[in-house]
Amino acid sequence: MRTVRIAVVGVGNLGRRFLRLLVDKEETLAAKHGLSVRVVGLADSGGTATAPSGGEFDLDHVVRWKEAGRSVSGLPGGTEAGSSMALVRDADLDVLCEASPVCVEKGGEPAVSLIREALTRGIHVITPNKGPIVLAGAELGELARAHGAELRFDGTVAGGLPALYVGTRDLRGAAVRRILAVPNLATGYVLDLLAVGTSWEDACRDATEHGILEGDGAWDLDGWDTAAKLVILARAVMDCAGSAGLDDVERTGIRGVQTEQVRRAEAAGGVLRLLATAEAGPDPDPDCPDRLTKLNVEPVVLGPEHPLAGLGHTEMGVVFETDIYGTITLKIDEPTPLPSAATMLRDLLDIYATV
């Protein structure tokens, strides 16, 4: 039995569900994968908590505590004065799970610095946070390699869909000519409300009330979330997208979409979705056979013949057009954020599991 000591920074929608999974899957992890996962550090916006030396948290209690809206600083071993940085420096950790909210506006901070610190110490990092990966992925990847640590971020693209793993492993040997992706649920939710006659204002209010849009909604509605996911996926899977950034994406969000447009799409058996496209062109330059010719995000009608046709508002999808593996389409239906949280378990098992 291998013991893995982890800290979870960010105990919100995803972090809390991940902790619950560690409780629910304790037996499976032990019996099938020989793993005993001990959570020894926690951090949220209210402070930190550290388990006593050699001990671990009662996760069942932690989850209920967080569900009641309290900060981890009120738990045994907790302090309002603690910082996640101090946690990474002082706790004896194998893995840091960075599950705090997206932070692109702040240059990916504080997540970038925290992940940098962990990797430099040889601590593996798992994060579904797009901020640090889209803004500093290359630097962090180098740092991980230099220090023999793993940096995993399966949850940054299309929720619980293993698009990154399929793209980087199962498509090995192939050239990916084109990626088509609908990796964002919030825009689909709003578009489907428009389709049934809801006004733009009411649709956005409904999505906000259901926790589907956050803040002013710009991150989703203006296509930033979709663009970030596209960049992370394209960089990982297409050779010449290696240095692509958010600024390289031609981006049109869904604010300009007219109700009539959505209804016409549905009447024709299609569905309007915010589609992300990355396209590589055949290039005579042998040093760069997959030169990127297109990286864009825009609302598109997916007709009945489209590989992502009929995507419901709890569904996301990714299409890989390849030279030798044909066209491979992945879809996920995730009615709750559980699959997104479970990507941290997937990443953890990918690092440690021997079976």
Added chain:
Amino acid sequence: MRTVRIAVVGVGNLGRRFLRLLVDKEETLAAKHGLSVRVVGLADSGGTATAPSGGEFDLDHVVRWKEAGRSVSGLPGGTEAGSSMALVRDADLDVLCEASPVCVEKGGEPAVSLIREALTRGIHVITPNKGPIVLAGAELGELARAHGAELRFDGTVAGGLPALYVGTRDLRGAAVRRILAVPNLATGYVLDLLAVGTSWEDACRDATEHGILEGDGAWDLDGWDTAAKLVILARAVMDCAGSAGLDDVERTGIRGVQTEQVRRAEAAGGVLRLLATAEAGPDPDPDCPDRLTKLNVEPVVLGPEHPLAGLGHTEMGVVFETDIYGTITLKIDEPTPLPSAATMLRDLLDIYATV
């Protein structure tokens, strides 16, 4: 640069395309994966050929030779008296690629014995041949573990779709409650011909003339191929399907399908397909939480809401219903057998690639 010495047994539809891939991808394999693949042995129904000591075959020449309908026994180093068993015993091999036709009627022979011999010698085995895997998978898997060899068979399920890799790796930690799969192209081809008014006899003749049905067509039409793929996938992905066999599948092929049935399905926006289903029931027995309650193959109308709705006749698909990763659907469009052949490259890279 790592040199990998392989023998390819069976140089037909898949084996030949795999050899062509090794030529086309030589630079990629070297530059991206640090691999130099040398084919040192070949076998087909007409005999064998062995490369001179320290040498390798000119694959370009071999592929053209085979495309002209000749046996490898006519190549330099070839002999009509050679056997694939002698090849495995005498050649200095790292990997055996067993790509001969399916051989379920003959108890999986000669593939089972050949794979057994290779694994016992510590030679990795890659095979898209369902025969040995569905009939002797458990024994061969044990043998591989005992001798520190890898046994890979990604190509046995749904052509180039990485269903086995996704199911065994990316769904780690999850319980798979249900698998739905349309893993056979020949039945879809025939059903789509029926839908446009072709008679059963003409549809089968057309499929045979296009090389889509082989022999008397029973392997595909009676659902054996679909059943074999279901068993291989379910065993790999569902805990309590571990000992399932072909005899456990309730199997109805497509011979009884009426043209009117196919047309009605299409008129209602659906498509008739030979669907494979494996279902695990919640079971109070803690030692067997995923007791198998259903393993069947039958023609089913996939309506517009089905995750595999709209599958074309060059498409296959697999749906995994899980407890923590939502419902994940994989589809592949493979108009030629290239993706199926490329699974051998995927398996090879999975064994050796460090990136």
